Amino acid sequence: MKTYKERTASILEKAKAQRKKNTIIRSSIGITLCMAVVFLSVVLFTPYDTAPPSVEQYAASEYYSIIQKMNALTYAKPEYKNPFEKYILSNAENFFSSFLLNSQAKGILDSVPEADYNASLSDGDDSQKYEETTDNQVAGIIEGDRFKRSDKYIYYIKGDKLAVYSIEGADSKEIGAYTITDGNGYKLSAYQDEWEIFLSSDCRTLTLVSSAYHSDSGQKYVALVNIDVSNPAQIKETHRTYLTGSYLSARMAGEDILLMAHYNVRWSDIDFDNADTFIPMYGTIENMAYIDSSNIIAPDELTNTSYTVVCKIDAATLEAKSTGAFLSYADEVYVSEDKIYASRSYLQETADSKESDEYSLSEYMTEISAMTYGGEKLEPAGSVHIKGHLENQYSMDEYEGVLRVVTTTETIRNYHYTAFSSDIVTSDIASVETNASLYCIDINTWEVVGSVEQFAPAGETVRSVRFDKDKAYVCTAVQLTDPVFSFDLSDLNNITVKDTGTITGYSISLVNFGDYLLGIGYGDTMDTLKIELYQETPTGVESVCTYEAQGCGFSREYKSYLIDREHMQIGLGVHLYDYSLPDNTMQDCYILLQFDGYDFIELVKEPVTGENSYKRAVIIDGYIYMFGENFIVKEI
Numbered sequence: 031m032k033t034y035k036e037r038t039a040s041i042l043e044k045a046k047a048q049r050k051k052n053t054i055i056r057s058s059i060g061i062t063l064c065m066a067v068v069f070l071s072v073v074l075f076t077p078y079d080t081a082p083p084s085v086e087q088y089a090a091s092e093y094y095s096i097i098q099k100m101n102a103l104t105y106a107k108p109e110y111k112n113p114f115e116k117y118i119l120s121n122a123e124n125f126f127s128s129f130l131l132n133s134q135a136k137g138i139l140d141s142v143p144e145a146d147y148n149a150s151l152s153d154g155d156d157s158q159k160y161e162e163t164t165d166n167q168v169a170g171i172i173e174g175d176r177f178k179r180s181d182k183y184i185y186y187i188k189g190d191k192l193a194v195y196s197i198e199g200a201d202s203k204e205i206g207a208y209t210i211t212d213g214n215g216y217k218l219s220a221y222q223d224e225w226e227i228f229l230s231s232d233c234r235t236l237t238l239v240s241s242a243y244h245s246d247s248g249q250k251y252v253a254l255v256n257i258d259v260s261n262p263a264q265i266k267e268t269h270r271t272y273l274t275g276s277y278l279s280a281r282m283a284g285e286d287i288l289l290m291a292h293y294n295v296r297w298s299d300i301d302f303d304n305a306d307t308f309i310p311m312y313g314t315i316e317n318m319a320y321i322d323s324s325n326i327i328a329p330d331e332l333t334n335t336s337y338t339v340v341c342k343i344d345a346a347t348l349e350a351k352s353t354g355a356f357l358s359y360a361d362e363v364y365v366s367e368d369k370i371y372a373s374r375s376y377l378q379e380t381a382d383s384k385e386s387d388e389y390s391l392s393e394y395m396t397e398i399s400a401m402t403y404g405g406e407k408l409e410p411a412g413s414v415h416i417k418g419h420l421e422n423q424y425s426m427d428e429y430e431g432v433l434r435v436v437t438t439t440e441t442i443r444n445y446h447y448t449a450f451s452s453d454i455v456t457s458d459i460a461s462v463e464t465n466a467s468l469y470c471i472d473i474n475t476w477e478v479v480g481s482v483e484q485f486a487p488a489g490e491t492v493r494s495v496r497f498d499k500d501k502a503y504v505c506t507a508v509q510l511t512d513p514v515f516s517f518d519l520s521d522l523n524n525i526t527v528k529d530t531g532t533i534t535g536y537s538i539s540l541v542n543f544g545d546y547l548l549g550i551g552y553g554d555t556m557d558t559l560k561i562e563l564y565q566e567t568p569t570g571v572e573s574v575c576t577y578e579a580q581g582c583g584f585s586r587e588y589k590s591y592l593i594d595r596e597h598m599q600i601g602l603g604v605h606l607y608d609y610s611l612p613d614n615t616m617q618d619c620y621i622l623l624q625f626d627g628y629d630f631i632e633l634v635k636e637p638v639t640g641e642n643s644y645k646r647a648v649i650i651d652g653y654i655y656m657f658g659e660n661f662i663v664k665e666i
Contacts, residue, residue: 088302092323093309096357097302103332104297158182158233163648165541165593167423171365172282174226175589177646177657180233183262186646186657187225190218192236194262195661199653202663206262210255213270214315216242218253219277222644223587228282230345234260235268237287237345241277252277252291254348271348272318274310275339279423281365286351287343288370288403290363293355295335310339312350325354325408327399329374336360338372342403352407356399361419364426368404369411369473371426371433373397375419380441394419394440398426398433400473412476416469417483424540424588427497432479433471434519436504438491439484440464466492466506470522480522485515487532494551496540503547507536510554514540514547514564516571530571535560539588544595546574546625550602553578557607561600563625577623577630581607585642592647598625603638603645603658620645620656622666636662 082105088097158180166173177186183205184195194206212218219225219241228237235256242253256269275293282288293310301307311318321339338356343349356372364371373396380391399413418437420426425436441463465488470480486492490506497503502517513529514537535558537549546563553560559582563574583605585591592601601622608615622634638645640658647656649666656662 085302091305093305093320093326096309096323096326096328099328099330099332099357100295100300100308100335101302104300104335160229160231160233163646164589165591167364168366170283171367172228173589174228174239174280174282175646176222176226176644177648178227178229178236179648180229183233183259184648184655184657185227185229185236185259187222187227187238188657188659189222192227192238192257192259192265193661194259194265195655197650197655199651200663200665202653202655204661206259206265208257208265208267210238210240210257210267212242213253215246216244216251216253216272216315218242222641224277226277226280228280228287228345229259231285234258235346237348239277239280239289242272249274250276250293252289254287254289254343256346256348269348271312271314271343273312273339273341275337278338279363279365282345283365283403285345286403287341287345288365289341289343290370291339292360293337293339294360295337297335300335308335310337310355312339312341312353319350319353321353321355322408325352325401325410326357327355327359327372327401327410327413328357329397332358333374333376334358334360338363340370340372340401340403340408342408352403354401354408354410356401359397359399361396362421362423362425364423364428366428369400369402369428370408371398371400371428373399373420373426377442389443389445392442392444393417394438394442396420396435396437398435398471412473414471414476414478416467416471416478418467421492421495424497425492425495427502428473429497429499431473432522433473434497434502435469435471436492436495436502437467437469438464439467464489464491466490466504468502468504468517468525470519470525480519480525482517482525482527485527487513493536494538494540494549496542496547498542501542503540503542505537505540505549505551510535510552510556512536514549514571516547516566528566528570530564530573533573535562537562538586539591541591541593541600542595543593543600543625544598547571548593548600550591550600553580555580557581557583559584559604561623561630563630575625575629577632579604579606581609583607583642585645587643590643590645592622592649594649597649599623599633599649601634601647601654603640603642605642620647620658620662622647622654633666634664636664638662 082101085097085101161179163179164173164175186193190210192208196202196205224241226239236259238255240253242251252273254271258266258268273291275291278290278292280289295308299307309320313319338359340354341350342352359372359374361373375396377392378395397415400411401408402411418439427434443461465484466486467483472479486506490508493507494505500520504515511532515529518526535553537551539550541548546565549562559579561577564571603620606617618639620636620638623630624633638656638658645658654666
């Protein structure tokens with residue numbers, strides 16, 4: 031039997047051995063944990079590869095620079111910087127976000143101010159002479175329209191039918207028609223605002239422009255169809271070609287057609303081994319050719335994969351003389367006497383953005399680039415960046431070597447809240463500050479040589495613009511009140527401004543009208559047509575007279591308006607509603623107004639039916655010829 035001392039020594043020895051074993055276990059666990067921490071740190075915090083895949087295998091392609099830029103924009107970027115953000119912080123953010131939205135974010139929301147979202151052509155043959163019907167933005171640069179005319183016939187697109195009418199006053203009638211059909215799987219557009227026509231200077235050929243859809247490929251195209259109209263009783267198609275994209279606009283300059291389309295490249299369809307998937311094409315079905323790579327204008331970094339495609343086409347044969355495109359441009363296009371201007375807007379963070387941790391500031395910018403078309407081929411001509419974005423083509427104008435542009439400036443203040451970690455900042459709400467600015471750019475140096483920035487009341491946006499030589503007219507508005515501004519641009523170092531002050535409604539179109547300015551737009555409600563005449567005074571711009579029709583629907587399409595400056599007449603199609611009757615009876619008609627020196631007089635009010643934007647009218651030798659779903663001639 032062991033003695034007390036022996037038993038005590040044995041117990042102490044076992045305890046010592048257990049402590050040694052525990053120390054070894056703890057050390058092993060510690061080492062394992064340290065190794066796990068190191069391993070997890072390497073795994074969780076190793077950044078994902080954000081470099082786009084190499085496309086060097088396409089270096090020999092003439093479109094290599096385009097491939098590089100598209101690859102940088104469209105490759106699938108990792109959503110998170112590393113696995114820790116993806117698996118740990120993202121779940122934590124979701125867990126805490128509702129709490130933060132109800133506390134910290136709510137405080138920010140309560141303190142944010144409410145955003146306000148609110149030339150005639152040459153003579154034809156001995157039997158016909160070309161006569162212009164469209165009020166073109168640039169003299170001699172003919173815009174496509176729903177109708178054209180010679181001195182003998184009027185041509186009008188009605189549905190899918192080209193109708194030809196004689197010009198014989200009260201005895202005028204439809205004397206020929208031709209139904210324009212789909213061809214070889216290319217279905218022409220069902221939207222009639224995407225159909226326009228041109229008439230050749232010899233009045234023998236009519237060119238139809240229409241968006242089209244290819245059912246097999248699912249691709250959109252613009253179809254050009256040449257139609258022989260030399261004999262209205264025997265109209266026939268002669269040529270047909272296609273351009274990749276959706277119809278944007280077209281002009282006729284001399285005997286050439288300048289065709290412009292928007293081509294949106296779907297990221298999922300891009301295959302750099304097949305240029306068909308990302309480069310626009312033009313030609314016949316049997317022979318489609320890619321656009322000229324040397325004439326593709328693109329920014330260093332793309333913001334999207336949309337093209338504004340441009341083709342200079344021989345109107346007689348529909349063969350392309352030159353092709354080009356503006357890549358990442360999908361906004362407005364303006365055509366001057368020798369240049370095509372395309373614009374793209376983008377959002378840019380301002381320098382002041384770093385001054386606050388509570389919010390960031392960004393503003394809309396516009397890049398305008400140009401191509402010359404007067405030579406044998408299209409050629410890039412330069413570009414400029416300005417603040418704001420454009421309302422439409424009338425926001426640009428070239429005059430005596432200066433491009434004048436009016437923009438809506440827009441600054442966005444993004445308020446933030448922080449979720450779980452300062453590494454994750456989520457935009458919560460934005461306030462928008464708008465105004466208007468005018469810029470004058472020397473097209474030789476592409477530098478801004480004159481400007482008037484932030485000239486409108488705060489919160490207003492540009493609604494309409496009209497340039498007239500060294501004058502510029504701008505209507506801005508917020509809701510249904512506006513001022514109209516007049517700018518004297520004769521001295522770009524001393525631009526002067528006059529305005530009307532705040533008046534009711536706003537104009538969607540401004541028109542130089544003899545010695546006056548004509549505004550077409552809304553009155554005190556969105557169903558009130560307001561046509562107003564303005565004149566400049568030494569101190570401002572004053573209203574001379576106003577025509578208003580309540581309960582009135584009308585077209586916003588400028589080409590649908592009849593503008594006769596010689597006789598001071600304005601015509602347009604309208605829908606008039608009588609709200610006093612139970613069924614809100616509508617009167618569908620065409621009206622013609624004349625300014626008699628004091629007021630607008632209603633000369634014509636005839637039951638012309640159909641969509642207002644499709645209605646057209648022309649005055650010839652004391653008769654007004656009106657076109658819609660029906661045809662009416664009236665002596666005036």
